[in-house]
Amino acid sequence: MDHIEKVLVKEVVNPVLIIAITILIYGFVKHISNRIITKKMQNGDEKKGKTLIVLFNNVFKYILILIDLLMILEVYSIDTKAIIASLGVVGVVLGLALQDTLKDFLGGLFILFENQYHLGDYVTIGTFTGEVIYLGMKTTKIKAYTGEVKMISNRFITEVINHSVAHNLAIVDIAVSYQSDLQEVERILKEVCKEAKPTLKKVRGHIEVLGVQELGKEGAIFRITAPCLPMEQYGVERELRKKIQMALLFNKIEFPYDEVVVHNG
Numbered sequence: 001m002d003h004i005e006k007v008l009v010k011e012v013v014n015p016v017l018i019i020a021i022t023i024l025i026y027g028f029v030k031h032i033s034n035r036i037i038t039k040k041m042q043n044g045d046e047k048k049g050k051t052l053i054v055l056f057n058n059v060f061k062y063i064l065i066l067i068d069l070l071m072i073l074e075v076y077s078i079d080t081k082a083i084i085a086s087l088g089v090v091g092v093v094l095g096l097a098l099q100d101t102l103k104d105f106l107g108g109l110f111i112l113f114e115n116q117y118h119l120g121d122y123v124t125i126g127t128f129t130g131e132v133i134y135l136g137m138k139t140t141k142i143k144a145y146t147g148e149v150k151m152i153s154n155r156f157i158t159e160v161i162n163h164s165v166a167h168n169l170a171i172v173d174i175a176v177s178y179q180s181d182l183q184e185v186e187r188i189l190k191e192v193c194k195e196a197k198p199t200l201k202k203v204r205g206h207i208e209v210l211g212v213q214e215l216g217k218e219g220a221i222f223r224i225t226a227p228c229l230p231m232e233q234y235g236v237e238r239e240l241r242k243k244i245q246m247a248l249l250f251n252k253i254e255f256p257y258d259e260v261v262v263h264n265g
Contacts, residue, residue: 015072022068030057050119055112058137100155104138107154111135116160122231124161125152145231163230167204170226170233172240175219177254182220185253186211189222192247193240200239202232207240219256 037053110116112135117123121132125142128150134141140157143149176185186209193207200207205227213223224244228236248255 014075018068018071018075022064026061026064029060033057033060052112054119054135055108055137100153101138103155104153107157108135108137108140111140111154111157116157117162117164121162121164123163125157125159128152129163166230167227168230168233170203170228170236170240172224172226172237172244173213173221174224174241174244174248175216175221175256176248177219177256180220180253182212184251185220185222185248188247188251188253189224189244192244193224193226196240196243200226200228200236202228202236204228216256 033056034053037056112118117132117135119132119135122130123132123142125140128142128144130142130144130148130150132140133143133149137154139151139153141149141151174189176182189209193209197203197207203226207224207226210223210225212220214221224240226233226236226240
């Protein structure tokens with residue numbers, strides 16, 4: 001009976017305890033590291049902090065899994081020293097077999113340390129544009145505004161357009177008829193932009209009326225620009241167009257339209 005109990009303790013209880021203690025250690029270290037990295041990044045790059053947290057937790061998790069595996073093998077009287085000694089040869093074999101995985105891992109490190117992008121950034125990789133929702137040791141996940149999620153192996157990421165590095169520019173072109181008083185139109189546009197600035201929370205800077213941008217076939221085209229938060233330019237453009245159209249209609253400014261001349265024989 002004692003022998004059976006010893007076997008149960010050794011081969012069942014001990015592995016369970018090892019796994020349970022490892023889970024507790026992982027949770028504790030994860031909590032502490034998250035707090036430290038978050039605190040360090042309070043006055044810095046918050047997105048970089050979140051990315052560092054994800055990568056650190058991933059690396060630490062795999063290290064603990066490896067240690068757990070070796071400890072459990074020791075419980076079952078398997079010579080782990082021989083296994084560790086043979087890791088050199090096995091490492092060469094695995095290195096050849098897992099070249100792509102190693103390239104992905106190194107690619108992820110370069111992405112992080114070169115500040116190419118972080119979690120929450122809007123990027124274009126290849127022909128796909130979206131928000132970075134995951135940056136791991138092997139893959140990057142990007143979510144488009146329409147909901148599609150693309151997973152890209154880090155080794156294939158060679159060129160990145162990061163739309164979150166600097167403010168985007170909202171550009172609104174407004175066409176008015178040549179019969180309109182262009183100076184009056186410009187005055188109205190400037191007034192609208194001045195009144196719209198406090199209501200457009202995504203705008204960062206002055207909304208500028210640049211003047212007549214182009215003389216089109218049917219009318220003069222005015223251009224308005226506004227620096228705004230990354231990927232918010234489209235919403236800002238829609239709001240500006242609505243406010244400008246209402247103001248021009250109120251002031252009876254004519255918009256250009258196609259004229260059809262009919263000759264009655």
